[in-house]
Amino acid sequence: MLNIALPKGRLGEKVYTMFEKAGFECPSIKENNRKLIFENTELGIRYFWVKPSDVSIYVEHGAADIGVAGKDILLEYAPDVYELLDLDIGKCRMAVAGKKDFRNPSQRPLRVATKFANIAKNYYKSIGRDIDIIHLNGSIEIAPILGLSDVIVDIVETGTTLKENNLEVMETIVPISARLIANKASFKFKTKQIERILESMREQLKEQKK
Amino acid sequence: MNFGDAVFENEEKAIFNLRKLYTEYGFSKYKMSKFEEYDFYVRNKDFLVSDNIITFTDSDGKLMALKPDVTMSIIKSSKDIKGFVQKVYYNENVYRTSGDTGQVKEIMQVGLECIGDIDDYSIAEVVLLAAKSLECIDKDYVLDISHMGIIAESLAQSGLSDAGRNEVMNAFGEKNVHAIVDVCQKEGIKEEKTALLCELSRLSGVPSQVIPKLKELSVSDGFSAAVSQLEDVSEMLKTNGCEGCTRIDFSVANNMKYYSGVAFKGFINGIPGGVLSGGQYDKLMKKLDRSAGAIGFAVYLDMLHWIEKASSDFDVDVLLIYDQGAEVLEVGNAVKELSRNGKSVMVQREIPKKLRYRQLIKLEKGKVNILENNA
Numbered sequence: 001m002l003n004i005a006l007p008k009g010r011l012g013e014k015v016y017t018m019f020e021k022a023g024f025e026c027p028s029i030k031e032n033n034r035k036l037i038f039e040n041t042e043l044g045i046r047y048f049w050v051k052p053s054d055v056s057i058y059v060e061h062g063a064a065d066i067g068v069a070g071k072d073i074l075l076e077y078a079p080d081v082y083e084l085l086d087l088d089i090g091k092c093r094m095a096v097a098g099k100k101d102f103r104n105p106s107q108r109p110l111r112v113a114t115k116f117a118n119i120a121k122n123y124y125k126s127i128g129r130d131i132d133i134i135h136l137n138g139s140i141e142i143a144p145i146l147g148l149s150d151v152i153v154d155i156v157e158t159g160t161t162l163k164e165n166n167l168e169v170m171e172t173i174v175p176i177s178a179r180l181i182a183n184k185a186s187f188k189f190k191t192k193q194i195e196r197i198l199e200s201m202r203e204q205l206k207e208q209k210k
Numbered sequence: 211m212n213f214g215d216a217v218f219e220n221e222e223k224a225i226f227n228l229r230k231l232y233t234e235y236g237f238s239k240y241k242m243s244k245f246e247e248y249d250f251y252v253r254n255k256d257f258l259v260s261d262n263i264i265t266f267t268d269s270d271g272k273l274m275a276l277k278p279d280v281t282m283s284i285i286k287s288s289k290d291i292k293g294f295v296q297k298v299y300y301n302e303n304v305y306r307t308s309g310d311t312g313q314v315k316e317i318m319q320v321g322l323e324c325i326g327d328i329d330d331y332s333i334a335e336v337v338l339l340a341a342k343s344l345e346c347i348d349k350d351y352v353l354d355i356s357h358m359g360i361i362a363e364s365l366a367q368s369g370l371s372d373a374g375r376n377e378v379m380n381a382f383g384e385k386n387v388h389a390i391v392d393v394c395q396k397e398g399i400k401e402e403k404t405a406l407l408c409e410l411s412r413l414s415g416v417p418s419q420v421i422p423k424l425k426e427l428s429v430s431d432g433f434s435a436a437v438s439q440l441e442d443v444s445e446m447l448k449t450n451g452c453e454g455c456t457r458i459d460f461s462v463a464n465n466m467k468y469y470s471g472v473a474f475k476g477f478i479n480g481i482p483g484g485v486l487s488g489g490q491y492d493k494l495m496k497k498l499d500r501s502a503g504a505i506g507f508a509v510y511l512d513m514l515h516w517i518e519k520a521s522s523d524f525d526v527d528v529l530l531i532y533d534q535g536a537e538v539l540e541v542g543n544a545v546k547e548l549s550r551n552g553k554s555v556m557v558q559r560e561i562p563k564k565l566r567y568r569q570l571i572k573l574e575k576g577k578v579n580i581l582e583n584n585a
Binding site: 060061062080081082083084085086183184185186187188189191 | 350352354384386414461479483484516
């Protein structure tokens, strides 16, 4: 049985379609109910919906053989998994944003509010800037407005939320998209199935780009 | 005394089998202290699996460390003698902090080290013992083998910057072909050089299929010499019936600061991570001012709890309950009699909840009465 962890939400639904096209369909997943686990015993496949940020945990610990996770999560938590394919969907960027009239306070550490402490730490280390991290779990955009931080490091998709809060992107740290990941041990023992999926997804991406 | 298989946990069984295997190949047991001076590790921190070393101050005011690694201690005590290879195995606890939670963990490791004037035979023997170690634990295993020389030569010819090479090394470990392409594009690397790196990252298969492809890909004498060494190792594995479970796979990309030649990692079906890791670490030897070469590996026994032991339907063969008035000797004799055929006997005054027993026996007025038979 191949276990696949999908991120709950729109991205997960898009990703499932790719698996379906690869020949790993599981019709029950489209039923409108609150179930989280779906099986197609004929094909030897089991899907489950998990919180997007948890996909890499399920895969790293072998509860899922493969899964789809955002590059932001992979950079932040650095799970010990194979990153097999950039699926080129769920595209956005990790960026530094601040108030439009922001001036860099060179005489003290920069206060950075973020959910992604490791990404922020690594970025500012690479440019040699001393920072204080303020770890927040949501509504990051209000931190600079209320004076809690100088800037934020967060995911920016369209930039609308930033604009509406009078903030702007100052620097792009890294582009983000969804990635197909695999548990390292599962890849050794379920190679054929995983490579079949991988190959089909590569083909689908080529088709899309044509 | 004969012990049935059921008596041993997976870890205990593995320790006995591995000790037997290593002794058969002339390795001798190495015992060491639980502590080392902190300073000894701090200069080569990158070699250690975990960054955080657990330290304490001893009565002389010296900063000591609970041993996070065995290899470095063994190197310290070995001697460089021309033509001689020191072959030792160990069964030790190491102390590390878990990356996710920061919790302190005591991990039991079994492993071996081959230090000294090592040659192609010593290398092939150690890789063979790695494969046989996995086989001892479970027949359904995979040993991934790569060669740092091949990766180093391919990176050298690519023209990537040091930062770029580090990124590509990480990408090798993740089988992340798209990251290799990104890094090479960013640094303006020619397409054919990028293609070689991508091809190496994708390669994975039994040695007889992969080695001919590697010969075609060779870009330098160093590359070809490394392929020839992999070929020797593969022949050794094939002769000993292990080829089917080995793969040449360059996702085993150890730290180039310490490792130089063959590197390998072992997996067992049902365990979510690697259970064995090793390689040739001549560069670490040099850093520790040693002229000899070295190769070794460790088996992480703490991972074996993932393999479910064939679970019995019963917790105990016989549950013996007795009246309050029963004599101690009466109960003792009944246990002696019932356990004579190797049966397990649990004595209780009352039947414990959730206990699964094959037979329920009650000792009443010096006589044993069978109340229940479940098998």
